[in-house]
Amino acid sequence: MKIAWLFLCTVAVVSVDIASRAEEWGTISARRDGAGITINEILADPPEGESGDANRDGERETYGDEFVEIYNAGPDTVNLRGWQIADATGVRHVFPDSVNVVLLPEGFVTVFGGGVPSGFGENVWVASSGRLALNNGGDQVTLVAVSGDTVDVVSYGSEGGHNESLILVPDGVGEWTRPSVEEWDWPFSPQEPNRGDTGAGGATWGRVKHQYRSHG
Ligand SMILES: [Ca+2]
Numbered sequence: 001m002k003i004a005w006l007f008l009c010t011v012a013v014v015s016v017d018i019a020s021r022a023e024e025w026g027t028i029s030a031r032r033d034g035a036g037i038t039i040n041e042i043l044a045d046p047p048e049g050e051s052g053d054a055n056r057d058g059e060r061e062t063y064g065d066e067f068v069e070i071y072n073a074g075p076d077t078v079n080l081r082g083w084q085i086a087d088a089t090g091v092r093h094v095f096p097d098s099v100n101v102v103l104l105p106e107g108f109v110t111v112f113g114g115g116v117p118s119g120f121g122e123n124v125w126v127a128s129s130g131r132l133a134l135n136n137g138g139d140q141v142t143l144v145a146v147s148g149d150t151v152d153v154v155s156y157g158s159e160g161g162h163n164e165s166l167i168l169v170p171d172g173v174g175e176w177t178r179p180s181v182e183e184w185d186w187p188f189s190p191q192e193p194n195r196g197d198t199g200a201g202g203a204t205w206g207r208v209k210h211q212y213r214s215h216g
């Protein structure tokens with residue numbers, strides 16, 4: 001009896017948490033499960049012009065510069081071999097079965113829609129289907145483990161269409177927001193923490209190029 005009561009309490013607490021999240025962030029909602037692996041950042045609408053070159057291949061592309069960033073907020077290293085990322089339409093990326101995709105605690109993995117990502121080091125991928133096709137006006141991003149279990153689901157609406165990412169702050173454990181809402185002057189931060197100080201988006205490519213141009 002005691003155990004049953006405890007279970008009911010746990011379910012109630014989880015329900016309240018999801019309800020408050022949905023209320024606070026409008027159409028953004030999330031459900032997380034698993035060992036601290038989360039969808040951490042979604043860029044559905046890359047900014048116009050060069051500053052939208054999120055994958056740093058020299059071109060701003062509507063689909064190629066879209067990305068989904070995954071973060072490990074848990075204590076264990078996780079291998080994403082065989083995991084999948086889907087949007088509301090279907091599976092957009094499958095991490096190959098034949099390669100270890102090692103995600104260390106506090107580490108990132110980013111999947112871009114296309115192009116030739118450069119300057120990121122390891123753990124950066126291009127969607128295996130050739131496109132993420134994240135709708136700017138609303139979509140649902142799902143992370144599925146190789147076991148078939150859904151690890152995280154993030155739904156968003158018109159928030160996705162503001163020329164910047166949707167970000168979880170703090171990484172992996174916080175609430176969904178957007179950089180401009182936080183008054184941060186960077187639109188996205190693939191493979192970097194989502195935070196407001198100089199360490200994160202301060203080094204994003206658009207800003208680096210801007211500074212380069214400014215100084216000649
Ligand atoms: Ca898009």
Ligand SMILES: [Ca+2]
Nearest residue numbers: 053057059060
């Ligand atoms: Ca690009």
Ligand SMILES: [Ca+2]
Nearest residue numbers: 189192193194
């Ligand atoms: Ca980030």
